[in-house]
Amino acid sequence: MSKKILLVEDDDDIAALLRLNLQDEGYQIVHEADGAQALRQLDNGVWDAVILDLMLPNVDGLEICRRIRQQTRYLPVIIISARSSETQRVQGLEMGADDYLAKPFSLLELIARVKAVFRRQEAMGQNLLMDAGRIACHGLNIDPLSREVRLRGELVDLTPREFDLLYYFARHPGEVFRVWRCWIASGAISMKATNIRSTRILIVCVRK
Numbered sequence: 001m002s003k004k005i006l007l008v009e010d011d012d013d014i015a016a017l018l019r020l021n022l023q024d025e026g027y028q029i030v031h032e033a034d035g036a037q038a039l040r041q042l043d044n045g046v047w048d049a050v051i052l053d054l055m056l057p058n059v060d061g062l063e064i065c066r067r068i069r070q071q072t073r074y075l076p077v078i079i080i081s082a083r084s085s086e087t088q089r090v091q092g093l094e095m096g097a098d099d100y101l102a103k104p105f106s107l108l109e110l111i112a113r114v115k116a117v118f119r120r121q122e123a124m125g126q127n128l129l130m131d132a133g134r135i136a137c138h139g140l141n142i143d144p145l146s147r148e149v150r151l152r153g154e155l156v157d158l159t160p161r162e163f164d165l166l167y168y169f170a171r172h173p174g175e176v177f178r179v180w181r182c183w184i185a186s187g188a189i190s191m192k193a194t195n196i197r198s199t200r201i202l203i204v205c206v207r208k
Helices: 012-024 035-044 061-068 086-094 107-131 160-171 179-185 196-207
Strands: 004-008 028-032 049-052 077-081 099-102 135-137 140-143 148-151 154-156
Touching: 004 012, 004 035, 012 028, 012 107, 028 035, 035 061, 049 061, 049 107, 061 077, 061 086, 077 086, 077 107, 086 099, 099 107, 135 160, 140 160
Parallel strands: 004 028, 004 049, 049 077, 077 099
Antiparallel strands: 135 140, 140 148, 148 154
């Protein structure tokens, strides 16, 4: 069954181009130009991913991303936006986006990143089939099904990238990693895309 993607973009020309190319790749695409309508679609439908613009009428993209991360089911989010500064990109990633593409961008790059998001999801699913994926040690509990982390019983609020990095560390205890392996494990495209402070907090949690 083909993946179903919600495309939230208020520029009809951009949306039509993205829709056409993504459909050529075999994806089902539903387009919404309005932020409030996009939230209704998210509440009423089952989606495999969201491609999300930030500057939207009625409800902006960051608020939509925040609400997606409040859901119990994990849903990949790729932000596409003309807000291209490093601060704005980090803000989007910290809000919970899996990836961030600044406009203008290459269609081939967007398609590649969509495929990469689904590959990471499938790889996580294979790990779950192998050993259920849950990790518990020294008061730290990681559940990849719900993507929840608890430290001594208290829920730890993590972004998707932070969760991926922590889970990677926990599955490889006692190993020493080069920095670039950590960035790859978190799904980051470049070192600028991940907040160093958040990574340090993760490492402290794992050590505890």
